[in-house]
Amino acid sequence: xxxxxxxxxxxxxAQEFHLSLDKLFExxxxxxxxxxxxxxYYLCMERPIRISYIQRFLEDNGYSVxxxxxxxxxxxxxxxxxxxxxxxxVVKMIQNV
Numbered sequence: 001x002x003x004x005x006x007x008x009x010x011x012x013x014a015q016e017f018h019l020s021l022d023k024l025f026e027x028x029x030x031x032x033x034x035x036x037x038x039x040x041y042y043l044c045m046e047r048p049i050r051i052s053y054i055q056r057f058l059e060d061n062g063y064s065v066x067x068x069x070x071x072x073x074x075x076x077x078x079x080x081x082x083x084x085x086x087x088x089x090v091v092k093m094i095q096n097v
Contacts, residue, residue, distance in 0.1 A: 005044070006040075009094060013094065016090050017039075019032070024037060024040070034073075037073060038073035039090070041077060042073075042077035043094060045070075045074050046095075055070065
């Protein structure tokens with residue numbers, strides 16, 4: 001069940017950020033991709049999905065990441081959502097899907 005939630009969030013985020021799923025899980029530091037991944041971490045952790053599950057689901061998509069990276073991304077996304085109405089609206093829309 002958690003896998004389906006993760007996949008649903010990943011597809012919705014990729015669509016909102018105008019990225020392919022492959023691009024979302026690509027090892028890059030481009031701002032638009034990093035923001036999208038951080039949003040994915042945020043949504044999953046708010047669900048709540050355990051960090052170890054998030055990590056495994058990311059690895060299944062070819063993206064290896066440390067626990068600390070997920071936690072850092074979650075915190076950065078939370079800051080973005082609190083300070084930017086557009087990000088807050090995207091989160092609300094995705095959570096209601």
